[in-house]
Amino acid sequence: MLLEVRDLRVEFRARDGVAHAVNGVTCQVDAGETLAVLGESGSGKSVTAQTVMGILDTPPGRITGGEILFRGQDLLKLKEDERRRIRGAEMAMIFQDALSALNPVLTVGDQLGEMFVVHLGTSRKDARARAVELMDRVRIPAAAQRVRDYPHQFSGGMRQRIMIAMALALEPALVIADEPTTALDVTVQAQVMDLLAELQREYRMGLVLITHDLGVVADVADRIAVMYAGRIVESAPVHDLYKAPAHPYTRGLLDSIPRLDLKGRELYAIKGLPPSLTRIPPGCAFHPRCPMARDVCRTDPPPLYEVDEQRGSACHFWRECLDG
Amino acid sequence: MPEQPPYDSEGAVAGTGMGGAMDLAASEATTLERAPGGPEGPQGPEGPGGREDAEGAGPAAGRPRSLWSDAWRDLRRNPVFVVSALVILFLVVIAVWPSLIASGNPLTCDLARAQDGPAPGHPFGFDGQGCDVYTRTVYGARASVTVGVCATLGVALLGSVLGGLAGFFGGTWDGFLSRITDIFFAIPVVLGGLVLLSVVPGNTVWPVVGFIVLLGWPQISRIARGSVITAKQHDYVQAARALGASNSRILLRHIAPNAVAPVIVVATIALGTYIALEATLSYLGVGLKPPSVSWGIDISAASPYIRNAPHALLWPAGALAITVLAFIMLGDAVRDALDPKLR
Secondary structure (H helix, E strand, O other): OOEEEEEEEEEEEEOOEEEEEEEEEEEEEOOOOEEEEEOOOOOOHHHHHHHHHOOOOOOOEEEEEEEEEEOOEEHHHOOHHHHHHHEOOOEEEEOOOHHHHOOOOOOHHHHHHHHHHHHHOOOHHHHHHHHHHHHHHOOOOOHHHHOOOOHHHOOHHHHHHHHHHHHHOOOOOEEEEEOOOOOOOHHHHHHHHHHHHHHHHHHOOEEEEEEOOHHHHHHHOOEEEEEEOOEEEEEEEHHHHHHOOOOHHHHHHHHOOOOHHHOOOOOOOOOOOOOOOOOOOOOOOOHHHOOOOOHHHHHOOOOOEEEEOOEEEOOOOHHHHHHO | OOOOOOOOHHHHOOOOOOOHHHHHHHHHHHHHHHOOOOOOOOOOOOOOOOOOOOOOOOOOOOOOOOHHHHHHHHHHHOHHHHHHHHHHHHHHHHHHOHHHOOOOOOOOEOHHHOOOOOEOOEOOOEOOOOEEHHHHHHHHHHHHHHHHHHHHHHHHHHHHHHHHHHHHHOHHHHHHHHHHHHHHHOOOHHHHHHHHHHOOOOOOOHHHHHHHHHHHHHHHHHHHHHHHHHHHOOHHHHHHHHOOOOHHHHHHHHHHHHHHHHHHHHHHHHHHHHHHHHHHHHHOOOOOOOOOOOHHHHHHHHHHHOOOOHHHHHHHHHHHHHHHHHHHHHHHHHHHHHOHHHO
């Protein structure tokens, strides 16, 4: 197993109390596999990703429990400089908005080359040549000329390609992409996703794709983990999940996708709002919004029940949900 | 990510008690902190490389542009910058080689000609001791420029290193440094100068420079701290960390170039005020003392005779005013050039 996260817990100390951003996340990614982490804003997706990468700001963040096993080694027990050697070289991250994730005062060549300088001690000149190669690989036209340009001289899609090139520079085993296409328009989104999927196959890396776009997920993911209020509420192979969700929240998400065959009818929406992370409801965090909620949901937090060997659902009534 | 308590951004740049020009500098720094190379970036209105997508190789890329090259191009076209830069260049030249334009000796005085008006070879007339005002005004530039440049360099280095580190690492060290700057802000500049400099022996510019650095660094330190905190929150810093860059690399390569603009601007403006401060201290008798030559000393010496010989006061005072104005205008032009939103 490439990456195994076990019962990870992260909280933030804020002025109005403690925000429980991640409450026992457990998930796995294998080499060559794509895991999509799906959830609303504030469900803890990005915090989980930052914690795995080791770039969570502490304070205000605090890791209160759990393990992050990368190739069997617990990252949370490593010293900072040991983790730094892993970051970038063995696991890398693609950020949402490439314009703000690229330094405006450095040329893209400098930033791409920095990967080689930092991790391999390559000379500046060689790093520049490698940067051109990378830009070619992510299909940026006229790479040799554009390597001297600044990020703001590229279009959004090209910038995201550069972000991808940076993340893949050292052929890491694991890449975490935090909403890599959210800032792009739809046609460019597809190109960037295709490129990412292609490079993933080529390098056989594990990909964690954080997104709230169900359409993106269906095309590229092998498995899906649905997050709600800092927990994974359902985890399943992508086709099983789309065919028959085993958690009412997943069902709600799928029902709220606009469909052509239901044109003209009112679009379904999950009622209510996601809970505040400082006041997560007792029992199952989803119960105030759940159409299937019963008394037990208000008191007993559901464990991640095993639906079959590939699937898990954190709902007391997953069987009913699965049957529709 | 949940809301975290925002950094105290108002506190990053505070009023200084250093006088109007310094407050002006500080207020301009506040607007600058958000600006240079932020997420909105220095994307010009025409947006070079704005809309080409997958296929297009983009418009002929031209030469690379950056915050600095854009700023430089703007500055060269700005008449305010050109004029003030020429004035400053002239001042620096006569500070280094005063004999280029003044052949006399500023200490050769003839009491018989005291308070005389302009005469051939002595275009500015004579002061109360019968010294040539023109020669003394030219030689006075050296003290002023030395104090201005050295004090500014010292303040900028000390302030930006301490403030930058405090802003980057935060925590206890930051709290400690912020309290120290508070203490220094509480010291009135002129009063502090009177007390501290009156006990320092010697008659060189260095005690004055040291005093200005001592009282001046907290201002730059606050500005550097504020702009480092702003730059630190940008995604590219997190991205650099995610790609395995070390703290020193992040600080020097990713944060410093994005945080240095406000420091440069405030330092340029502060330079003018430091020159005025040296004149003030010399006027009060605690800065340089005769036989040193300085505008402050000459203004001080000429002030009792302002009715009989106003020229002895007006020339050094005018030189001082022009110098201070030139530096403040330069700082203002640099500020405008480094603010992409004004472009």
